[in-house]
Amino acid sequence: MAQPTFKQLAALIAIADTGMFRTAAEKLHVSQPALSEQISQLEYRLGARLLDRDRRGARLTPVGELIASRARRILADVSELDAVVRSSAENLGGLIRMGGLPTLGPYLMPYVVPVLHARFPGLRLYVREATGQALEDGIQSGQFDVALTVQPKAGERMRVMPLFDEALMLGLAHEDDLLREECINAAALNGKDLLTLEDGHRLTEQVKDIARQSGANILEDYQGTSLDGLRQMVGMGMGVAIFPHLYERSEIRNDRAVIARPLQSADAYRQACLIWRENNPREKDFETLGGIIAARAAELLAEG
Template structure:
């Protein structure tokens, strides 16, 4: 006998959670049944794949290699099912979507309401991750498609969604907050910029803006979210650099929040819907991209129009 797809699914779940109990919950099976299936898989392969600890489960070196290959096989199996079920003229079935955490909360609520109304047979499963993790998980099959920056992904197809300009947010008593209108990049000279940690494309863009303007990035603090760096900026720790969807949405919610657009072509990022070049879901993903693009355009136009009043 050979390992089954279900057994591979169990093993991947253990790799992702590090615990038999959590993996069993994730795959909707009892823990004893999962343990028995993994033991059977090990017997079939003639190798120990999982080291059982008191509270944790650790992959052996051969187990890690089996997991790597199992992810590819499971991805191909999902693609095979998608070929059979796909209706190129409609959005149906399950689509696993990865999204940048700097975008998801500001774009997806409006999109999902529209999609569920227009396409009741669509099931959109969403997970936020760093840019670097979106690339890895797109190609190992965890995601069918991702909302990200195209330059960070290889061997993919895509649809452009929208461009985000970058804005600054400073403490209320900061000279940069005493003015309105766009801010030239040169006005950031000598200032401290706040950004997210390693693995985010936004971090790299802000690093390049700092080099171009003579500013520097705070090396002692890396935010875990846009909310975090905005709050640190409001406490005079530095200048937060924020993308459009976040900056304009938060400025609409908080009339006292001062944000100013950086007037420089380098202070922007292109956002796309991205999928593997071999994906059988391409036709449906282009339909999804159209819905995302329309909603993003509406949001950006609405909040920027209110900002100008």
């Protein structure tokens, strides 16, 4: 029996990602009939129905889910063959697809990118934000080459490079009584209303742990969709919130409505890491990238 082709696997993944034959065809720059033929040939070669089709589009069957997952890994491995050649010929050049946390990347990478561009003009860095679990899934599927995250959960075939520790700080409205202290012990949060980001963020998990230990009240009905949203709610006196140091440095210091104080707790920090798939041929490049990110972060955090 003939083996599936890379084009057929790419067609399946495109439909899985978009849910529509027409959109998938546009994404792959092929006609819709040509895409349908690729899927038909793939189903014939595997002897299984991979998609359920209806008027609303197409969705993977249970077998299709398994095949699509394996197809992502296969195509990711194939794409790394080209990286082998680039890595041997260039010093941190070519395209790197990088994922990043929305609570970290925007407040660090603008200081890193100019350094990268000056040292490696041939580098193209494509950055996309996602939550922690989505970043780790994206590394495994090949969507991302590397990801800037915090305290990643152990995953199969994943390399973790610790970069730096970032303190967590408490944001308070100007009239809050806790501002009498220059450094606030987490125990002082007992009975306080504590605002968080919506579920799915690693920062939310940490804040809830601190709340459980300190006796703070998590305001489940007022979860923020962004750190900026949290800061605005704090400024309106709706509660206090915990912010990463780099965000505080970038956004809170110039905010007249909110003041941040260091938070004294064994858990009031997070470890930033760079992650990628094990045995990636560009591992040395990623280590170089991680070293530059860590050095720039150390400079920013040392400034206070």
